[in-house]
Amino acid sequence: MAHQWRGVIREYAERLPVTESTEVITLGEGGTPLVHAPALSALVDGTVYLKVEGMNPTGSFKDRGMTMAITSAVAEGAKAVVCASTGNTSASAAAYATQAGLTCAVLVPAGKISMGKLSQAVAHGAELIQIDGNFDGCLDIARKLAENYPVFLVNSVNPSRIEGQKTAAFEVVDALGDAPDYHLLPVGNAGNITAYWKGYQEYAQPWKKPANSGNPAHDDAVELPAVATKTPILWGFQAAGAAPIVAGHPITEPETVATAIRIGNPASWEKAEAARDESGGVIEAVTDEEILAAHRWLSSKEGVFVEPASASGVAGLIKKHSAGAAPAGKTWVITVTGHGLKDPDWAINNPALQNENGEGAQPTQVPQDVETVARALGL
Ligand SMILES: *Cc1c(COP(=O)(O)O)cnc(C)c1O
Numbered sequence: 001m002a003h004q005w006r007g008v009i010r011e012y013a014e015r016l017p018v019t020e021s022t023e024v025i026t027l028g029e030g031g032t033p034l035v036h037a038p039a040l041s042a043l044v045d046g047t048v049y050l051k052v053e054g055m056n057p058t059g060s061f062k063d064r065g066m067t068m069a070i071t072s073a074v075a076e077g078a079k080a081v082v083c084a085s086t087g088n089t090s091a092s093a094a095a096y097a098t099q100a101g102l103t104c105a106v107l108v109p110a111g112k113i114s115m116g117k118l119s120q121a122v123a124h125g126a127e128l129i130q131i132d133g134n135f136d137g138c139l140d141i142a143r144k145l146a147e148n149y150p151v152f153l154v155n156s157v158n159p160s161r162i163e164g165q166k167t168a169a170f171e172v173v174d175a176l177g178d179a180p181d182y183h184l185l186p187v188g189n190a191g192n193i194t195a196y197w198k199g200y201q202e203y204a205q206p207w208k209k210p211a212n213s214g215n216p217a218h219d220d221a222v223e224l225p226a227v228a229t230k231t232p233i234l235w236g237f238q239a240a241g242a243a244p245i246v247a248g249h250p251i252t253e254p255e256t257v258a259t260a261i262r263i264g265n266p267a268s269w270e271k272a273e274a275a276r277d278e279s280g281g282v283i284e285a286v287t288d289e290e291i292l293a294a295h296r297w298l299s300s301k302e303g304v305f306v307e308p309a310s311a312s313g314v315a316g317l318i319k320k321h322s323a324g325a326a327p328a329g330k331t332w333v334i335t336v337t338g339h340g341l342k343d344p345d346w347a348i349n350n351p352a353l354q355n356e357n358g359e360g361a362q363p364t365q366v367p368q369d370v371e372t373v374a375r376a377l378g379l
Helices: 038-044 062-075 088-100 115-123 135-148 159-165 167-176 191-203 269-279 288-302 308-322 370-376
Strands: 034-036 047-052 080-084 103-109 127-131 182-186 233-239 282-286 331-336
Touching: 034 167, 038 047, 038 288, 038 308, 038 331, 047 167, 062 080, 062 088, 062 159, 080 088, 080 135, 088 103, 088 115, 103 115, 103 135, 115 127, 127 135, 159 167, 159 191, 167 191, 167 331, 182 191, 182 308, 191 233, 191 269, 233 269, 233 308, 269 282, 282 288, 282 308, 288 308, 308 331
Parallel strands: 047 331, 080 103, 103 127, 182 233, 182 331, 233 282
Antiparallel strands: 034 047
């Protein structure tokens, strides 16, 4: 058999908290494409790539962290895991827990999860509890369950999640040969920006696996040389109705069409600010209109279909470019975090496609006749 990508743990074992005897729970996550974006590149007069994380097994980057979190939970003898979720974490946790034979409980805000994500958790047999409240309330309950009952928390406050997610930065550098000048991404609970910064930093320095990794074979390992010559400037983007880091205080009732980042009190707030400041970057807000315009841009100009939250980084680049703040001649990587099929309503009902009655895109209906079809196609 030709070489097949083995999932992020086996591909980056030297840099993750595993040993040769670790039982790895994987669905083949990671190894996602870095896609050149011609229209965005032309816009900013530079080179823009999209890190297409919707290509992961459950359709979002959450799988990178979940393979590590579930692998660690199994190593520690867990029988059950719990998470709070805006949707994608529950889809991912449910899938990986199933492979590991663990019970998975997910807490989601009632009525705020897209059908695509909900269907995944249900299909994988998760114990799904809808809470009257928002994500922040769900996370509070999940943390208390993990403290007081025999269940493991697999949200990104679990350091294993960050370890797994940092592999996305490794892949970018491995693909480009060095770090990009700028890396842009959406910010919700802020685990991902934290993970990218950790990954980029680790790749820009000589690496020796920490002695407490529990792997004697690696403890004496020769130091690996730095892979990247630099770290990128990180630009993170929150949705304007859910932008606590931008506002400087928690938002009690976060609201946005970008449900995956509808979070008012990010768990990794301070680490996200550290990533921003140490990289010389910014965390700013983009409006729902800007997010949906970027969502439409990606599908209609770049051929990449994402869920609304995933377009926030692209919305951010377009906004900064309009403000004259995107220098020419740079290399940009934008993480698009989740697949468009997670939440397809926004493709049909995108404001750009609505008619004067506010109806979304409608297929043209014609009789079964070649000439009529040709006429309808303007041929
Ligand atoms: C989880 C998620 C985010 C936000 O990532 P954080 O690590 O919470 O900042 C953005 N987009 C999608 C599609 C997600 O699933």
